[in-house]
Amino acid sequence: MTTSSPNPDTTPTEVYPLELRDITCVFGREPHTVTALDHVSMHVQPGELVAIMGPSGSGKSTLLNVAGLLQRPTAGEVLIDGVSATTLNDKRAAALRRQHIGVVFQRFNLVPTLTVGENVALPLELDGANVAKLKDDINAALAEVGLDDMFDRFPEEISGGQAQRVAIARALIGPRRLLLADEPTGALDTATGDEVIGILRDRIDQGAAGLLVTHEPRFAGWADRVIHVRDGRITTREV
Numbered sequence: 001m002t003t004s005s006p007n008p009d010t011t012p013t014e015v016y017p018l019e020l021r022d023i024t025c026v027f028g029r030e031p032h033t034v035t036a037l038d039h040v041s042m043h044v045q046p047g048e049l050v051a052i053m054g055p056s057g058s059g060k061s062t063l064l065n066v067a068g069l070l071q072r073p074t075a076g077e078v079l080i081d082g083v084s085a086t087t088l089n090d091k092r093a094a095a096l097r098r099q100h101i102g103v104v105f106q107r108f109n110l111v112p113t114l115t116v117g118e119n120v121a122l123p124l125e126l127d128g129a130n131v132a133k134l135k136d137d138i139n140a141a142l143a144e145v146g147l148d149d150m151f152d153r154f155p156e157e158i159s160g161g162q163a164q165r166v167a168i169a170r171a172l173i174g175p176r177r178l179l180l181a182d183e184p185t186g187a188l189d190t191a192t193g194d195e196v197i198g199i200l201r202d203r204i205d206q207g208a209a210g211l212l213v214t215h216e217p218r219f220a221g222w223a224d225r226v227i228h229v230r231d232g233r234i235t236t237r238e239v
């Protein structure tokens with residue numbers, strides 16, 4: 001006997017570079033708890049830059065840290081390229097982050113005792129690569145952000161805008177599929193800020209996915225979509 005009824009199990013689920021499913025993130029202990037994220041669900045497509053906006057304390061950095069596997073949520077699931085990170089132990093989650101995700105922090109987070117080139121190489125080195133053999137790749141990453149010939153400078157010998165570009169080169173190096181930036185323009189003038197977002201935008205146009213936390217409508221204008229966060233919840237989505 002044959003049957004023509006469709007099998008629901010064969011329906012493909014879409015795989016995104018980043019998907020957050022019903023994420024809740026609570027800090028502190030009762031009775032002094034703060035719900036930084038409250039049932040947040042979202043995803044980012046390849047080639048898409050999503051801006052996150054919202055008041056101070058609304059949960060933007062927490063959302064980015066959860067997406068970047070830097071902070072474990074209290075509940076919910078984070079999927080990176082369809083892989084559920086929630087069930088991974090810390091070591092495996094860190095490896096997944098280093099291999100797939102580039103993070104640009106607001107305060108650059110460059111290591112002062114390492115040169116510009118060594119800072120850029122850090123994620124690859126942590127992953128076991130031999131930096132001496134990667135000099136061409138690192139110089140290419142520096143050239144991509146307009147910092148040719150800066151490999152041997154130390155962070156204190158470069159400007160704030162240049163330091164932010166080093167942080168971006170470090171986030172871009174290797175086959176990053178997901179780029180996360182927490183107010184990368186916070187310390188920059190508008191022209192330098194536009195340059196920095198432009199570099200991110202280029203890489204996203206080549207197929208990466210990105211999340212950009214910003215207070216500035218000017219910089220949010222580079223995004224394909226803006227998500228507004230308030231009190232740990234997504235309040236609006238603009239296309």
Ligand SMILES: Nc1ncnc2c1ncn2[C@@H]1O[C@H](COP(=O)(O)OP(=O)(O)OP(=O)(O)O)[C@@H](O)[C@H]1O
Pocket residue numbers: 027028034035036054055056057058059060061062063
């Ligand atoms: N490690 C932590 N322990 C306790 N509370 C925290 C912690 N991290 C964040 N919070 C709280 O969670 C809420 C969201 O913080 P978050 O840093 O995500 O806000 P934000 O939107 O990034 O703000 P800002 O625009 O000021 O950077 C805030 O009330 C904050 O005080």
Ligand SMILES: [Mg+2]
Pocket residue numbers: 060061062
């Ligand atoms: Mg923040």
